[in-house]
Amino acid sequence: DGADDDLRRWISYIIGYGRDKFLSTDIESICQADPEVYFAASVLWQILSSWVNELGEY
Numbered sequence: 001d002g003a004d005d006d007l008r009r010w011i012s013y014i015i016g017y018g019r020d021k022f023l024s025t026d027i028e029s030i031c032q033a034d035p036e037v038y039f040a041a042s043v044l045w046q047i048l049s050s051w052v053n054e055l056g057e058y
Contacts, residue, residue, distance in 0.1 A: 008034065009040070011034075011037050011041075012040035012044065015041040016040070016041040016042075016045060016048070017048070019041070019045055
């Protein structure tokens with residue numbers, strides 16, 4: 001369902017940008033409940049913590 005897919009994307013985005021606002025047990029629960037959402041959030045964590053996040057437009 002499209003609405004469910006959109007919701008999962010938003011959850012991934014919120015978790016990805018707000019990782020420091022969640023308890024580790026919350027993150028573990030999300031990983032168990034929906035591994036794809038966890039994966040998407042973890043990709044965002046990697047991007048935000050890498051040099052790619054600091055790139056500007058030229």
